[in-house]
Amino acid sequence: MSAIHMxxxxxxxILGMEDPKKxxxxxxxxxxxxxxxxxxxxxxxxxxxxxxxxxxxxxxVVNVPLNVTEEQLFGGMDIExxxxxxxxxxxxxxLHRANGKILYxxxxxxxxQKVAISLTDCVLENRVVLEREGISAxxxxxxxxxxxxxxxxxxxxTHLTDRFDLCAYAIxxxxxxxxxxxxxxxxxxxxxxxxxxxxxKAEDDALRxxxxxxxxxLGFTEISDGLLSVIVELSVKVSAEGFxxxxxxINAAMALAALDGRDxxxxxxxxxxxxxxxxxRRNNNHESPERKEKRQNEQDEDxxxxxxxxxxxxxxxxxxxxxxPETGEDDEGEGPVKQPDKDEGPNPEESVEGMTSDDVLFExxxxxxxxxxxxxxxRRVRKxxxxxxxxxxxxxxxxxxxxxxxxIPEGKARDIAFDATVRxxxxxxxxxxxxxxxxxxxxxxxxxxxxxxxxxxxxLFLVDASGxxxxxxxxxxxxxxxxxxxxxxxxxxxxVGLMAxxxxxxxxxxxxxxxxxxGYVKLSEIPTGGKTPLAEALISANxxxxxxxxxxxxxxxxxxxxTDGRAxxxxxxxxxxxxxxxxxxxxxxxxxxxxxVVDASSGYIRFDNAEKLAMELEGSYFKLDDLDSDxxxxxxxxxxx
Amino acid sequence: xxxxxxxxxSIVGQEEMKKALLLNIVDPSIGGVLIKGEKGTAKxxxxxxxxxxxxxxxxxxxxxxxxxxSMPGRLCPYCKDKVSLGEELDSxxxxxxxxxLPLSATEDRVSGTLDIEHILKTGERKFDPGVLAQANGNLLxxxxxxxxxxxxxxxxxxxxxxxxxxxxxxxxxxxxPSRFILVGTMNPEEGDLRPQxxxxxxxxxxxxxxxxxxERMEVVRRRLKFDIDPEDYTERHRGESEExxxxxxxxxxxxxxxxxxxxxxxxIVKMTTHFGIDGxxxxxxxMKAAKANAAMEGRTAVSKEDVExxxxxTLPHRMRRRPFxxxxxxxxxxxxxxxxx
Numbered sequence: 001m002s003a004i005h006m007x008x009x010x011x012x013x014i015l016g017m018e019d020p021k022k023x024x025x026x027x028x029x030x031x032x033x034x035x036x037x038x039x040x041x042x043x044x045x046x047x048x049x050x051x052x053x054x055x056x057x058x059x060x061v062v063n064v065p066l067n068v069t070e071e072q073l074f075g076g077m078d079i080e081x082x083x084x085x086x087x088x089x090x091x092x093x094x095l096h097r098a099n100g101k102i103l104y105x106x107x108x109x110x111x112x113q114k115v116a117i118s119l120t121d122c123v124l125e126n127r128v129v130l131e132r133e134g135i136s137a138x139x140x141x142x143x144x145x146x147x148x149x150x151x152x153x154x155x156x157x158t159h160l161t162d163r164f165d166l167c168a169y170a171i172x173x174x175x176x177x178x179x180x181x182x183x184x185x186x187x188x189x190x191x192x193x194x195x196x197x198x199x200x201k202a203e204d205d206a207l208r209x210x211x212x213x214x215x216x217x218l219g220f221t222e223i224s225d226g227l228l229s230v231i232v233e234l235s236v237k238v239s240a241e242g243f244x245x246x247x248x249x250i251n252a253a254m255a256l257a258a259l260d261g262r263d264x265x266x267x268x269x270x271x272x273x274x275x276x277x278x279x280x281r282r283n284n285n286h287e288s289p290e291r292k293e294k295r296q297n298e299q300d301e302d303x304x305x306x307x308x309x310x311x312x313x314x315x316x317x318x319x320x321x322x323x324x325p326e327t328g329e330d331d332e333g334e335g336p337v338k339q340p341d342k343d344e345g346p347n348p349e350e351s352v353e354g355m356t357s358d359d360v361l362f363e364x365x366x367x368x369x370x371x372x373x374x375x376x377x378x379r380r381v382r383k384x385x386x387x388x389x390x391x392x393x394x395x396x397x398x399x400x401x402x403x404x405x406x407x408i409p410e411g412k413a414r415d416i417a418f419d420a421t422v423r424x425x426x427x428x429x430x431x432x433x434x435x436x437x438x439x440x441x442x443x444x445x446x447x448x449x450x451x452x453x454x455x456x457x458x459x460l461f462l463v464d465a466s467g468x469x470x471x472x473x474x475x476x477x478x479x480x481x482x483x484x485x486x487x488x489x490x491x492x493x494x495x496v497g498l499m500a501x502x503x504x505x506x507x508x509x510x511x512x513x514x515x516x517x518x519g520y521v522k523l524s525e526i527p528t529g530g531k532t533p534l535a536e537a538l539i540s541a542n543x544x545x546x547x548x549x550x551x552x553x554x555x556x557x558x559x560x561x562x563t564d565g566r567a568x569x570x571x572x573x574x575x576x577x578x579x580x581x582x583x584x585x586x587x588x589x590x591x592x593x594x595x596x597v598v599d600a601s602s603g604y605i606r607f608d609n610a611e612k613l614a615m616e617l618e619g620s621y622f623k624l625d626d627l628d629s630d631x632x633x634x635x636x637x638x639x640x641x
Numbered sequence: 642x643x644x645x646x647x648x649x650x651s652i653v654g655q656e657e658m659k660k661a662l663l664l665n666i667v668d669p670s671i672g673g674v675l676i677k678g679e680k681g682t683a684k685x686x687x688x689x690x691x692x693x694x695x696x697x698x699x700x701x702x703x704x705x706x707x708x709x710x711s712m713p714g715r716l717c718p719y720c721k722d723k724v725s726l727g728e729e730l731d732s733x734x735x736x737x738x739x740x741x742l743p744l745s746a747t748e749d750r751v752s753g754t755l756d757i758e759h760i761l762k763t764g765e766r767k768f769d770p771g772v773l774a775q776a777n778g779n780l781l782x783x784x785x786x787x788x789x790x791x792x793x794x795x796x797x798x799x800x801x802x803x804x805x806x807x808x809x810x811x812x813x814x815x816x817x818p819s820r821f822i823l824v825g826t827m828n829p830e831e832g833d834l835r836p837q838x839x840x841x842x843x844x845x846x847x848x849x850x851x852x853x854x855x856e857r858m859e860v861v862r863r864r865l866k867f868d869i870d871p872e873d874y875t876e877r878h879r880g881e882s883e884e885x886x887x888x889x890x891x892x893x894x895x896x897x898x899x900x901x902x903x904x905x906x907x908x909i910v911k912m913t914t915h916f917g918i919d920g921x922x923x924x925x926x927x928m929k930a931a932k933a934n935a936a937m938e939g940r941t942a943v944s945k946e947d948v949e950x951x952x953x954x955t956l957p958h959r960m961r962r963r964p965f966x967x968x969x970x971x972x973x974x975x976x977x978x979x980x981x982x
Contacts, residue, residue: 117788131742219869228861242682243861247861247865450790
């Protein structure tokens with residue numbers, strides 16, 4: 001990425017990147033495509049491509065730095081002008097400069113969530129509404145947003161992802177020849193930049209005129225009703241929420257047709273457009289029929305084994321009314337959309353539809369009351385204003401966290417926002433008698449900083465949903481326990497995430513969110529059945545938390561593993577599943593992440609697997625059986641504290 | 642009108658959301674709407690496009706606070722001064738507006754600012770009106786309302802509760818009327834709404850995206866037509882939009898004449914009791930909404946059907962539930978309850 005020349009690498013000189021190129025071309029042709037997301041690891045030429053797009057479109061590329069303030073982005077007060085004329089005068093923001101140009105955000109997943117949402121909203125609405133610090137304005141912002149995310153970083157929320165019309169995966173060519181060619185072109189470009197650009201000039205010019213022609217055709221481009229229904233079916237198939245996907249697909253298909261010089265959209269256009277408009281909106285992990293069958297067989301065996309091992313004690317059978325077996329739909333199959341090389345990770349929206357007929361859906365079992373944290377000497381040592389409330393302690397000494405905004409102080413001002421204070425004082429300078437200072441500041445000008453709250457704690461529940469927990473409604477108890485802890489987090493406004501493991505994988509059911517209610521829904525939808533891939537689950541949780549804690553500094557993270565600890569799916573097919581899991585557990589160590597093991601095993605014969613697991617993880621250990629009433633919550637809390 | 646918005650009358654389905662919005666326009670005292678729903682389901686589009694169908698209202702000419710001349714009790718200090726000096730308030734007919742509160746708004750722009758020095762020096766009030774002044778008599782829209790900063794939410798709550806915006810600085814205070822239809826949209830995945838704010842909303846609707854292929858096709862087809870030629874599309878729907886505006890205006894005029902008999906009152910109370918809702922706010926809101934519904938249909942007597950139509954908009958978000966108990970507002974139970982009345 002160091003190779004960004006003033007002119008940039010020509011568009012056609014960039015090797016590979018077919019999908020990102022396609023997406024960008026579509027956006028250059030069709031102004032109804034406003035937002036393009038490029039996913040790719042660092043070094044996959046995302047930035048280079050965006051610059052090249054600017055050159056190709058003959059538009060300036062306006063960059064949004066990650067540490068951008070709302071002030072800089074949306075606009076604010078021009079202090080100099082305000083001082084001079086005594087009236088609040090607007091200083092337009094980056095979004096104003098982006099009008100008629102291309103807006104570029106690198107690593108948008110690292111941008112503040114609220115800022116990212118406001119930004120995409122402005123781009124989609126073509127305008128900026130500004131109500132900040134004495135300035136009230138509205139200005140147009142017609143721009144194409146090109147943003148990138150690095151899949152190694154934190155994930156973009158699905159809400160934000162949906163705001164991107166198109167999303168393309170930048171795949172770095174793996175073969176040696178391509179890599180060599182890339183190097184060669186780069187070297188050439190650095191050495192003889194002008195010659196190099198000249199070399200691709202004809203090609204780039206041709207592409208430019210193709211875009212121009214396409215723009216002219218676009219107005220006449222038509223799409224048949226038949227294809228329209230194909231599109232709608234496609235988006236239903238991937239269970240895309242809302243209609244943005246359908247519309248993006250149509251707009252991209254139209255652009256592709258126009259680029260090809262046609263005024264009629266064909267099926268091929270639709271197929272090509274689908275890969276960049278629906279992939280990031282899909283909501284199901286499709287399972288092929290063979291694989292499903294294999295799993296079902298596995299599960300049958302699994303269940304038989306369990307029945308051998310755990311004789312029915314006659315009190316509650318597996319088919320208790322407390323559980324509602326629900327059969328899944330059988331028509332899922334592979335979507336016609338090709339899967340990207342880059343796996344986005346298990347889908348958070350995996351729904352009940354993904355169940356096989358042997359899966360069982362357990363209701364949430366008994367919950368228990370949680371003692372009153374708010375008045376206990378709980379872990380609010382961090383002063384995270386964990387209770388969102390108007391009576392947040394004014395004497396908060398918490399001056400950590402990023403300065404995001406300013407406000408009028410309540411009571412005594414401590415954490416003064418100097419810039420905002422000066423801006424507040426600026427309009428009055430002409431009328432104030434000058435003191436000894438350059439700028440005269442009165443008490444009503446004082447503004448204090450609003451800092452991004454270090455968001456307290458994040459708790460990831462790693463729930464064992466394997467068949468062994470289906471016995472005697474154990475899963476109901478587990479769900480009850482998780483719910484009790486969720487409720488606890490709701491009060492504290494901690495972030496909670498849910499990951500479940502069964503069969504041969506661990507799945508992220510819910511990305512850490514403050515919406516605990518959402519967690520409730522997801523929790524009730526977790527099906528039970530299949531084997532126990534404990535090792536896999538530990539690795540998944542560990543990988544996720546390692547990444548997560550890095551991108552959320554200052555947050556305390558916990559992983560609560562709820563399992564009987566009896567692994568039976570090793571990663572290495574020759575290994576002993578339990579030994580392997582213990583080995584992995586002992587290797588796990590992320591600073592700032594604490595592990596808690598809740599033993600969910602039941603029956604007379606006690607296994608100490610979970611206890612061993614806790615030891616290997618150097619975490620705390622609790623028995624689910626002891627959980628009744630509020631014991632677990634207390635126990636967990638004792639650790640968390 | 643700079644940018645054309647997709648016509649409200651052309652939105653496919655989403656009947657509950659549309660109804661909730663329209664009822665509030667008929668009677669702003671219902672207390673606004675919270676629209677929760679999946680992403681990309683045209684929530685924002687619907688609210689913003691209300692601008693095309695909002696009715697006309699009277700306002701004092703040149704008043705920054707949009708004072709209503711027919712409401713002498715609710716005038717801003719400037720208009721009050723004029724009245725006390727015996728001056729006539731010139732009235733103009735203006736269209737209600739959709740005033741947007743961006744997430745990036747700062748406190749001073751929301752509540753407005755008081756120029757204390759000017760007051761101290763000259764003894765004259767000097768107030769720079771903010772969003773809450775613009776919103777008076779209009780519709781205040783907050784997209785992604787659950788992401789709004791707490792201190793901004795507090796300002797809104799105060800105004801929404803009292804209909805007055807109080808600004809106090811350094812012992813000097815200023816207040817002006819600020820009555821508005823509060824409309825918020827949010828995606829629940831991004832976090833919950835503070836309970837205090839939730840209670841403020843008179844009505845709530847949940848927008849779902851799961852629809853049949855046919856309906857989906859229609860949504861996409863209409864949007865496509867609009868995108869290709871927004872002027873033409875808007876023009877084609879102008880008649881329908883105007884018709885809706887005049888229906889709203891008529892309903893607003895009719896509203897004071899709408900009445901409900903004791904049976905209706907009993908039905909409402911029975912229903913809120915049945916669903917275990919505390920406080921009178923639900924009863925009052927349901928009554929207002931039912932009246933507005935009757936007015937929309939040109940009737941002056943509230944019927945059971947009106948109550949039936951508005952109950953799903955008033956009850957769900959008020960049901961006293963502990964967090965995490967299923968927010969299952971059971972429509973069947975509602976039917977049973979209605980039947981028994």
